[in-house]
Amino acid sequence: MRFGILGETRAWHGGGEVPLGGPARRALLALLLVRPGEVVSADRLAEEIDPAGTRSAHSLQSQVSRLRAALGDGAAIERAGAGYRILVDPQHLDASRFERLAGEGRAALADGDAGRAVVLLTEALELWRGPALAALPESETARAAAVRLEEHRLGALEDRIEAGLRLGEHRAAVPELRELVARHPLRERLAGLLMRALSAEGGQAEALVMFEETRRHLADELGADPSAELTALHRELLSADPEPTPAAPPAQLTSFVGRADEVAEVAEMLRVARLVTLIGPGGVGKTRLSVEAAGLVGTGGAAGGPANQVCFVELAPLRDGAGLPQALLAALGLRQNGLQMDGGATTPVDRLIAALSDQVLLLVLDNCEHLVDDVAGLAARLLTTCPRLRVLATSREPLGIIGEHLFPVRPLDADAAVRLFSERAAAVRRGFTAGPGTVRRICAALDDLPLAIELAAARSRTLDVDDLAERLDDLLGVSRGNRTADERHRTLRSVVAWSWDLLSASEQRAARRFTVFVGGATAESAARVCGIDGGTLESLADKSLLDAVGGRYRMLETIRAYGAERLDEAGEQDSVRRAHAQHLAELVRTADPHLRRAEQLEWLPVVAAEHGDLLAALRWAVREPEVKTAFELLATAFTYLWIRGASASVAPTAIELLTAVGEAVPDGLGEEYATCVLLAASASGDAGGQVWQRHRAAAGKALAAAWPGDRRGRHPVTLLLWMMRNAVGPDPQGAYELVSSQRDCPDPWARAAAHYVSGFGHLGKGDPEAAEDAFGRALDGFRSLGERWGTALALGSLADTAGARGDRTRAIALTDEALVLTGRLGALEDSADLLVNRGDHLAGDDPAAARTDYAEAAALARRAGSSTYLAAALRGLGDMALAEGDLALAEQRYTDALERTDPHWIKSLGPRVRALTGLGRVAAARNHHAEARRRYRQAAEAADTVGAPVPEVLRMLGLARDVIESVLRPRHRAGEDGPHTGVGAAARPR
Template identity: 75%
Template sequence: MRFGILGETRVWRDDGAEVPLGGPARRALLTLLLVRPGEVVSADRLGDEIDPDGALSSHALQSQVSRLRTALGPEAPIERAGAGYRIVVPPDDVDACRFERLAQDGRAALRDGDAERAAALLREALDLWRGPALADIAEGETAQAAAVRLEEQRLGALEDRIEAELRLGENRVPALRELVGRHPLRERPAALLMRALAAESGQAEALVVFEETRRRLADELGADPSAELTALHRELLSADPSPSPAAPPVPLTAFVGRDDEVAEVADLLRVARLVTLIGPGGVGKTRLSVEVAGAVTDEVCFAELAPLRDGAGLPQALLGALGLRENGLHLGGGAQTPLDRLITALSDRVLLLVLDNCEHVVDDAAALASRLLATCPRLRILATSREPLGVIGEHLRQVRPLDAQAAVRLFTDRAQAVQRGFTADPEVVRRICAALDDLPLAIELAAVRLRTLHVDDLAARLDDRLGVAARGSRGVDDRHRTLRAVVAWSWDLLSEPEQLAARRFAVFAGGATAESAVRVCGTDADTLESLLDKSLLEFAGGRYRMLETIRAYAAERLDASGEAESVRRAHAGHLLDLARTADPHLRRAEQLEWLPVLAAEHGDLLAAVRWAVETRDAETALDLIAAASHYLWIRGASASIASQATALLDAIGDEPPAGRGEEYVMCVLSAAADAAGRPVWQRHRAVAEKALAAAWSGAEPGRYPVVLLMWMMRNASDGDPRGAFALVASQCDRSEPWVRAAARFVSGFGPLGEGDDASAERVFASAVEGFRSLGDRWGTALALDALAGLAGTRGDQATALALTDEALALTERLGALEDGADLLVNRGDHLIAHDAAAARADYEKAAGLARRAGSATYLAAALRGLGDIALSEGDPAKAGRLFDEALERLDPHWIKSAANRVRTLAGLGRVAEARGDHAAARARYGDAAESAAAVMGTATPEALRAMGLPENVVEAVSAR
């Protein structure tokens, strides 16, 4: 039997026949019982909800229940429970419950990067709706609250579905425009529309949406856009920082025993485009690939795939390894899908791509490798895996355990590193290596034990330990049985202080500095160094780390020790102290120093919050969330703790713990950072507002200044914002400089949108001054770019060039590749009329940056510019090739691309005209005119000149 309350209340039997329910009172009764199937609803509440006027007596209610039982039959029993009733049916038989489950699963799939599954789940969820939620109950507190909750979830699921469809490349601009029209003060649809327009049309329309949203918020709520929407606006104006491709890890020890294999694989890569190193775990595939990467002359990108949970995130992982990341403006579609960004970035690049540890994503790795090799002719791939990829043209190289002689050399080399002058009977060493299956990792772990053991004792203990391990499960592969045995054996040989430090170190999710490890583990630097010497720890980048295999074993030992809770509490306390120390620095110029410090601890911060919430240590959890909120806000990662904040609020209840009102407010705001937290926000908002007023109404300010800005932004789109803005306005004298600079920058777009360029210029200049005083390079570049645009509009090219140069210098220091490419093309367009050589240099540099960033849009713009140069130099054949290539890369649906499309089509018309093909020239000019009209609404000479077309082309297009 199926039940529907998402619309009129209806019931269907399994064969599809509808069950007659009777009159409105009976439908209302069933609706109330189905809101929470299986939960008891009191008779008083049922009576009040069904008949708010109080006319429904207890006897009448019992009569309605009896009739409903008769209609439903035994398939849906209605039970009397205490002073109320409940209906006993599976929650998934109720459309509202099924909707909530599907919507939650869809959101989780979207968060995990599986857009196709997310879209399918969310479509299924939304298809369950037949009308307004709980349509058969007009009044009643319970019904109204449930209906509001369901309708909010429906809207959130719709937004999630649209985001998933955007990631799959579907055009959802019309649907988003309609959604924004129906919910003009809701910022997520506006953000999705901006992203969709950036991907489908270009930057201009997306900026218009931002400005319209900003005006509505200001006019109707007196509010500024949220931090998320403002960050998206900044992203529209500039590119993301991009580091260089990931280099192979730097080996910490000498390479022993495989020199011939390195040469063979390197030689094979000269004739083969895909080579896969296969073999069991621990055999040395990764180390061999590192050595091969160092032996080749090509540029190398090393992609470690072991952290991936599945193949869905493989393209994004490769973008990250290449020094790119999925551009937040482009959720999918066109030339901006992760795979297409990879192809754009690698299409003309001579590169060796190392895919390390493919075995758990082998099918996806094979498909991706095949596609990249087919579309990127200068690319070569070296993969490591326990099994072949199975791609046509793949060359396999089996990596086997070391031969006997090399294994002995490796053991001896590592032993001499820990024991000066080490010598031993070769037969004894050989016996040790044979017991370890000649696996390099196992040999290295064993050799470092010679710091405290004689080699004969080592051989005896090792033989015994592995003999015990060999009697384990036959279903476990040899690598895991062997390595677990080696780790367990190595552990037993540690001293008690070393074991204590090693098992406590397992609480660190992302490694630790020496200071952190000493404090949390209750150890000393010498013990850490001893663990480093014995390969239980590694040290790189100023941090100690533990191999995951060893960390898993150490965590087991910690749980068995009885001290896990105290160690994890010490870990959380350390992270709290660090976050509190960093917080004031994030509001000053030294934020550039402190953000990387916190970023290095990001995984541990989240782990500490999760532990505190799971153990119901409310005070520690509140303190951690509050202290970390400013950092997470700057990183755009507030949603990463939203679910934990929600769970914490559920445990706390409706009142904040004594003395932690401000922390409670930060927790409420953190929960609301995720759309799923909206009901939490609605439930806790009033209490949080009182707590915030109490914290900030006295002479002394609160502990967390960022809470004011977060509170103002959250209230801008939810509830009545007047009280929130009055509270924030009362703190103006306490506002910090970074808040003022950001406010000036955002406020400059108001007069700009109204055509008051002079006022906009004054405000932007003030923002530049504010950001510079703080040392904020990114904010300064954004404001300078806005000023350059104003200068170009009024025809002051000298000023526009100077401002663009200054912005370029800042973006180069930031590594903002796409923003730099865009600025270079703009500068080239300014220069081409009087300095063609400088313009060519800018276009060529822009093309290089665009290729590195995988940006088809900016690469096409640069190629178009080079085509203009070729035409000006009298080489129409070269110009034609460049224009054709640019036109192929341009997406006609992008407004950002459309202006370049007009210029490219006009350039092709000029090429045809130079060849004497007047019919083709007229056709191309006609195409240019149509494209111009599509972009500007008209193809008048003024509009064409505004696009930067030369006068002879304007005349030809206008005549056409």
């Protein structure tokens, strides 16, 4: 038998409804079903059934007997003490089924499975047939039970709408959300969902109005301000130029000919579809069409639609799919690491999802054909998890995933091809004239492919158009000789080869050597690596073999691939690539000391411009017998890679290099070897951990030999990162002594870093005054160099020591100063870290400001895709909820934080210990003492991993005395050994 109380009280048995009788019996059944299996007193039943009090106990017994008769064997109504209870399988009661399905749907939503969440939540909500407990007379008890069920219903409805928004169903959700917000104007989650839906559909202004209306309602009705989450969403909508800035489509230097209708059609497709792929042969103009369509979408010109942010990602330089996520991160302007190492706790794909989950963005993926499987998998995952994302791809073949809309790009029509040739030829030859028939013959011979036409038109500068047409005819047999080859090889390759053959010997030599540059080059770099003079570079640019943009020369990928084959045939590949690698090594070697001084901001973009070539040089050096060059490249680029958060981009190459050399330290390269081990260990997954375990001991010995204390090594940043990587591990003491022994080192940056590390040693020994002195010396050292990264580290640590002794004003001022520096560096993760610290300092005196900082930190961490810093922010929000007595929300925040921490990394220590302690306090508040003791024991075990006395670690984390005692007391009660002594943590553990 099935029962229903989500609406009129009803019962069903077999295929039909059971007649229950009059209102009294329906009310009696509803009261028993509110909490099936629990005893309801006879007095309460009589009162609820008849609030007027006219029914007697005998009358109640009579109603119970009649209800039993009506239900038959379908359910048992038992007399229990002074009342009655009904025994029903929860699966046979609609309210119980609703709560189970709603809970499973919410869990699926929390796990990121929006599709499953929609199915479960829709099924749950379909169980409702009207107002809950409609059969009950009006009473306080009935009203409370109905309010509880209706609240659950509204929460499930919000969850279902949020799941739909994550799947991109913004437009369908807006009318429903408008109605719900009108009925529940004080419900902030509904307001936030409506703001997101409106913003996704281009209604940013309306979303802002929605926020203002909600704020006014909250102030007028409750005298309260909007929550931190809603305020953070408001700030996001107000941000006209959010950081980081995605890479814009490349600026075009020529007119766009013949495809106006296609541009409008692609833009319209993007208005209704979330994935559009432009497919066609090489050289047909897919890239240019994608740029023009993206520009139209970006300005809001598609069918009068809203403007969209556009990010353009050029995939042609990638050799395999391993670097695909990093390429997207770089194009989005997202650093892969913060000031502190997070140990790969988050994969690049996870960071992408976190960064894009709430962004309205058009992602243009150009030249996908050589990575089609990898691009398809990543695009499918991003589109599934990021509901406001749209993707425009160019490829020779479809990506082949659900929801893909294909747009075949055809060659130009005859008139457009003639016009394109004539315009390009007129641009290079003043007074150009030609009969339309001759030009048409040239274009037809080139299959009306835009790139082929552009290359041919460039030659009209030195050849008469009739000669050009005749020479083209002579080469047609060669260019079309292999009909079985793919379209690019049958057309574009022949055009490139023909254009190549028209170059002089010196121009051919210059062009083939230039192919070693994957990201383009300045004239100076081209001269040093390839021996190309300025005149030859300009000549190649004039003939469309190179593009000159922004002071750099770049080669089209199709031409570069052809030229690389010519370089190999000439037997020059090794010599030119060696010169290229040596040039990159010299560049980063020159930049490295400047990156630790006041010139930091000027030199970072200089090295960043060569990032693609740095990776290419590393790949070549690893695969060829150039081990010394590879190690030196990695070591000299280490400061740049770490400050820019790009260490993960070279981690696979570092692992490959270590695999090639084995476990023996190369002679004279001990410090470089240690740097390589650090970079390899930053790889995500098991690979980095395995390399670390295998090479850590040898690398530590090599680094100690390179930095004996009385003379300087070559790479001081390696010292600091070595300490950070060893802080949670088997031998923090040795790593600490290695770094702190550099306090009298000749290198000023190393001296400052040594004082910085020494401060944590003093904290671990319970000497905060000595720690503050050490941090102050570090600050003076970094400031004397004008180095912002180290200065931010020292300021943050000084802020912590000030906060620990109760000087919150100084702590906040120092943190503010550090935040200015991380902002200049573009360090989103580190800004999030500092905001959490400032929130901790503010929590006691100004909880509203603290909550704002935690919320801002969470938003920054999500944008940067950093789970470590998001965990810290969620822990802070959990503290706020606990202080306000909201145990359920506090438990959720702490649990979410705990799931995002990595127990093997020092930066996760603080969030982990404090989240575990918070969960213990939640359990204690609920009188679940066994669970509280278990959580406290876990917190103490986590604090024990850094080698410092547990009480000192807990005080370093800013935990109050009563919390410290609650953590330690269960350890002693369980008979565990007391905390041992050792070295303090090597990085601020918050």
